[in-house]
Amino acid sequence: MRKALFVLTGMKRIFDGRPLHAQLVVTYECNLTCEYCHEFTHGAPMVPYEVLRRRVDTLADLGASAFDLLGGEPLLHPDIVRLVRHTKQTRRGVNLVSIITNAFKLTPELIDGFNDAGLDCMQVSVDTVDPTPGLPKSLRSVVPRLRMLADRARFPVKIQTVLTEESWRQYAEFRTLLAPFDFEFGFSLLHDADGKIGVQGKRFAELLDRHELFPGMAFFRKNAAEMLVGDFSRPWKCTGGFKYLYVNADGRTQYCSQVPGGQHQVEDLTLEDLRRADTHKPCEAGCAMGCVRTISHALASPVSALGPTAEILGDFMRRRTPRAELPPAPRVEPPPASRSTGDVIPTTD
Ligand SMILES: C[S@@+](CC[C@H](N)C(=O)[O-])C[C@H]1O[C@@H](n2cnc3c(N)ncnc32)[C@H](O)[C@@H]1O
Ligand code: SF4
Numbered sequence: 001m002r003k004a005l006f007v008l009t010g011m012k013r014i015f016d017g018r019p020l021h022a023q024l025v026v027t028y029e030c031n032l033t034c035e036y037c038h039e040f041t042h043g044a045p046m047v048p049y050e051v052l053r054r055r056v057d058t059l060a061d062l063g064a065s066a067f068d069l070l071g072g073e074p075l076l077h078p079d080i081v082r083l084v085r086h087t088k089q090t091r092r093g094v095n096l097v098s099i100i101t102n103a104f105k106l107t108p109e110l111i112d113g114f115n116d117a118g119l120d121c122m123q124v125s126v127d128t129v130d131p132t133p134g135l136p137k138s139l140r141s142v143v144p145r146l147r148m149l150a151d152r153a154r155f156p157v158k159i160q161t162v163l164t165e166e167s168w169r170q171y172a173e174f175r176t177l178l179a180p181f182d183f184e185f186g187f188s189l190l191h192d193a194d195g196k197i198g199v200q201g202k203r204f205a206e207l208l209d210r211h212e213l214f215p216g217m218a219f220f221r222k223n224a225a226e227m228l229v230g231d232f233s234r235p236w237k238c239t240g241g242f243k244y245l246y247v248n249a250d251g252r253t254q255y256c257s258q259v260p261g262g263q264h265q266v267e268d269l270t271l272e273d274l275r276r277a278d279t280h281k282p283c284e285a286g287c288a289m290g291c292v293r294t295i296s297h298a299l300a301s302p303v304s305a306l307g308p309t310a311e312i313l314g315d316f317m318r319r320r321t322p323r324a325e326l327p328p329a330p331r332v333e334p335p336p337a338s339r340s341t342g343d344v345i346p347t348t349d
């Protein structure tokens with residue numbers, strides 16, 4: 001029933017002037033430093049829970065029904081479970097709520113809290129097998145947290161990898177090590193500080209083709225393959241600031257995490273403001289912002305998007321059965337001595 005109502009909302013959003021997807025920053029503080037990231041500030045404050053709650057309510061009242069809570073690192077926020085619970089209660093539960101996290105701070109208590117709060121999905125960002133100072137999100141660092149998720153989580157877990165030279169090189173081994181887990185897999189195309197694609201080469205498109213990935217990218221796979229060989233000519237229309245909203249820690253909306261266009265304080269946002277953002281953006285050619293592209297392409301061609309949309313919803317609505325008996329843990333050997341000095345390579349502890 002919930003699924004049917006959610007699909008109905010999605011169909012309404014094709015035609016109406018309301019937003020569908022909102023990404024909400026709960027803090028820009030982060031426990032890591034990824035060399036490619038422009039979305040964190042060490043020492044940034046936590047946005048107070050009551051402020052976040054009001055932002056969620058405003059977004060839900062405007063029509064948003066898919067929410068991603070992110071940062072910075074959202075698990076650093078002391079009220080993150082409470083916020084998931086509240087977000088799940090909006091729109092009479094006809095919504096999808098995800099967390100995007102590096103998982104370093106995950107604990108059994110947090111997972112149980114998210115189960116109880118009704119979290120729909122956890123996207124865990126992991127890039128490589130071995131950490132380097134610039135790419136700390138590695139299997140070697142988070143595998144105990146992934147086992148914890150496999151053991152306890154009742155929500156689906158998606159492993160998201162940023163496509164870079166290094167992740168490309170390690171990806172076959174990465175997938176082999178994760179094969180025993182019932183997780184799903186996807187990629188973000190590396191983007192620069194303006195949202196433009198930051199990797200080039202046919203080998204990247206071949207990697208995307210070779211691996212079974214969760215269906216979100218199906219919406220713009222052809223565009224991605226073309227962009228990876230330097231062809232940015234296929235037209236599309238960005239719905240950032242309209243169907244997709246990024247709400248920064250100050251509570252201002254942006255077109256996306258990289259482009260601070262269409263800024264309004266979320267509490268003051270009107271349908272007229274949204275309508276004004278329904279326009280082509282100068283940065284569309286070569287844009288690698290996966291979330292915005294997924295929503296924009298899906299709403300632009302609803303018929304061809306029906307298959308992947310149904311698949312995505314099916315995944316989201318599926319509750320995992322935590323496994324009492326886990327398959328053998330992937331063998332991630334201790335780091336070589338030269339890399340084991342915990343001061344440059346953070347671990348989950
Ligand atoms: C900004 S992070 C915030 C959540 C959390 N700290 C994490 O890393 O998952 C959200 C997502 O953006 C991805 N990301 C960050 N910088 C990126 C970049 N330059 N290109 C592509 N994806 C990027 C991260 O890997 C992560 O999946
Ligand atoms: S963990 Fe996430 S927010 Fe932190 S630096 Fe890495 S990508 Fe950015």
Ligand code: SF4
Pocket residue numbers: 194195196238239240255256257258259261281282283284285287288289292293
């Ligand atoms: S086209 Fe849209 S999503 Fe892409 S960088 Fe520009 S504003 Fe952001």
